[in-house]
Amino acid sequence: MRLLETVAAHEYGAPAKQLARETGLALPTAYHLLRTLVHEGYLRRDKGRFFLGDAADRLSSSGxxxxxxxxxxxxxxxxxxxxxxxxxxxxxxxxxxxxxxxxxxxxxxxxxxxxxxxxxxxxxxxxxxxxxxxxxxxxxxxxxxxxxxxxxxxxxxxxxxxxxxxxxxxxxxxxxxxxxxxxxxxxxxxxxxxxxxxxxxxxxxxxxxxxxxxxxxxxxxxxxxxxxxxxxxxxxx
The missing domain is CATH 3.30.450.40 (GAF domain)
Structure with a gap:
């Protein structure tokens, strides 16, 4: 959830290292979670930067x-x-x-x-x-x-x-x-x-x-x- 919130704060996306630093997560942990979130559709990756995915948009809409x-x-x-x-x-x-x-x-x-x-x-x-x-x-x-x-x-x-x-x-x-x-x-x-x-x-x-x-x-x-x-x-x- 902290990763999702941090990605949402970056309109133009952010790289994994920046997201790990801002969330206080170890880089290997951040990479693992980011890959999982991309696989599940909550994030998407484009040119090394992470953005909110369609699943996150649906979650936001439901909320x-x-x-x-x-x-x-x-x-x-x-x-x-x-x-x-x-x-x-x-x-x-x-x-x-x-x-x-x-x-x-x-x-x-x-x-x-x-x-x-x-x-x-x-x-x-x-x-x-x-x-x-x-x-x-x-x-x-x-x-x-x-x-x-x-x-x-x-x-x-x-x-x-x-x-x-x-x-x-x-x-x-x-x-x-x-x-x-x-x-x-x-x-x-x-x-x-x-x-x-x-x-x-x-x-x-x-x-x-x-x-x-x-x-x-x-x-x-x-x-x-x-x-x-x-x-x-x-x-x-």
Whole structure:
């Protein structure tokens, strides 16, 4: 790792002797490790100088991605504690609804995924919020793969009814559902658009606390407004 860090500090590469000196390694040890790192693709050698290889670039990219995800997870945990409700982050990617991160606790448990969230976007606020950000053709294509089906007595009844409801949703307006996905739970989702990515932050509450959902949703929007600039890069994972 010290060798990798030292090579990364030299934009134009460095020879083995210099790397051994800067890392404090014996020259034979440095040569052995450098050969191994080149063989594994973490370094490449060109005209006697060593540079980072493709494997190191992939490692760096994965680390940066993990850091961005950690930033989102930390923000969700902060909002969970501030608002007093579980917070969800989801996005529409490659034609699928993906819940990327959930921050809940023993006191504020998340809604159990008893039916696949990807297949039931018509029933929960997260899915409907994401679908509301898509154009109508993309919505219809999604519903052709995952048609509306009743999960509770409150679930929207068919594809056309859902499409009409989505068409009435104003741009960037929160989406609310009450016991459509799971009896005993209500949910609100706030849309996020970063470039062409459709994403959302959402909260859920037990149905007996439904009267608190509007005020908690406004608090989520306010929190997002204060921190969204810093999170804009992080959520485009």
């Amino acid at each position: 940066a991605q993990q850091k961005r995800r950690s930033t989102v997870a930390d923000a969700l945990a902060h909002w969970r504690d501030r608002i007093g409700a579980p917070v969800y982050y989801a996005m529409y990617r490659d034609g699928e609804i993906e819940v990327m991160c959930v921050a809940d606790s023993r006191e504020t448990p998340a809604v159990a995924e008893w039916a696949d969230f990807r297949e039931t976007g018509h029933a929960h606020a997260v899915g409907k919020c994401l679908l509301s950000q898509l154009d109508e053709d993309t919505r219809r294509e999604h519903l052709a793969r995952y048609p509306v089906r009743s999960l509770t007595p409150y679930t929207v009844r068919d594809n056309d009814a859902l499409l009409r409801r989505l068409a009435r949703t104003r741009r960037m307006e929160p989406v609310v559902e009450r016991q459509e996905y799971a009896l005993g739970a209500v949910c609100a989702a706030v849309p996020i658009t970063v470039g062409t990515t459709a994403a959302t932050m959402a909260i859920s509450l037990p149905a007996h606390q439904a009267d608190q959902l509007p005020s908690m949703t406004r608090r989520l929007q306010a929190e997002m407004g204060r921190h969204m600039g810093a999170l804009a890069l992080s959520i485009s994972i």
